[in-house]
Amino acid sequence: MRVTVRVNGETRQADCWEGESLLFALREKLGLPGSKNACEQGECGSCSVLLDGVLVCSCLVLAAQADGHEVATVEGLADGGELHPVQQAFVDAGAVQCGFCTPGLVVAAVDLLRRNASPSDDEIREALSGNLCRCTGYVKIVDAVRLAAERA
């Protein structure tokens, strides 16, 4: 089936199998591999994107369900060569180790800071509770979100 989605401000079309996830369509059909494919069951958050401005796991959305809707992925955050402030904060705070979870965490952090400009540590932890990182122990990640909030 033909799916039409507005991705990062651009209207795109993809021919999808009916049972295919939005994540698969983004990565394999639309050339956007920033959203990572790991657990495929909504446990790890590495595929996090914004669907009509709402934070979701793209592995749990049917590509067909995104038809006619707006998707924002991690690829759309940077402004040309300039990183998004949340991405820059992740770099500056040393919040990236292997990097696999980073795109999902960045998208989740961007979503949090849009809704809550100065979150408490507890609010940061709850907002990122659906994103697994197996390297860092999360301390630097929480530092990065706090840093991004302070700079804003």
Added chain:
Amino acid sequence: MDVLTPRTLDDALALKAEHRDAWPIQGGTDVLVALNFDRARPAVMLNLNEVAELRGYERADGELRLGAGLTYTELEHGPLRDELRALSEAARTVGSPQIRNRGTIGGNLGTASPAGDAIPPLVVEGAEVECASVRGTRRVPVAEFVTGVKRNALEPDELVTAVWVRPSNAAQTFMKVGPRNAMVIAVCSLALSAGDALRACFGSASPRPVLVTAPLDEAATFAERVAEAAAPIDDVRGSAGYRRHALRVLAERALKRVVL
């Protein structure tokens, strides 16, 4: 495989009558897992995301009609949190923000898992499921709607369209046992209220929801009665003995939270 995307409830019901084996999909948090892991290949999926009648909630004659597409996020943060306190608390324990943004109350009922977090609070509040088809609508109490482990009372041409609840305004709470505070399928859970009487219902401790009630002056023995009413099993998440013990502890704590 085919995905049908109706734009109105009438169209959705007509399609369900025509394709009785179609899988309804709303938030997808259960259906996509089955698809991604090749556990199911439904011939037809009925995507309900575009049916506006299933969203939000409305009031009618002292009752709340919660649309089947109401999300956990809406229950957690929305204006209903004070009226449906235990349900709102339960919603906050579901998955992660990403899951709560997509998962719906209708999906939780349709899946009818013993671990469905919305179910115990709805049973305690005496909620009813609105089941609709081209033949009409009927209401089924939540405890009767869940007929077994992942089985429900829907006829093949029916969809869950709403949940009706008359908020009791009783003091109430929801508690859940799991290895962490997020991304947890309940090892066991408990909703408890104290209004005109004590009412409790547990999750992950019986194949169907069980409502346990007692007069307010029997609070001293209520936790024991809750634990005795459970029919837990041993599985990967916990043993039957642990679950029964934990339910007793949860009931004692819940009583302290709502009564004392």
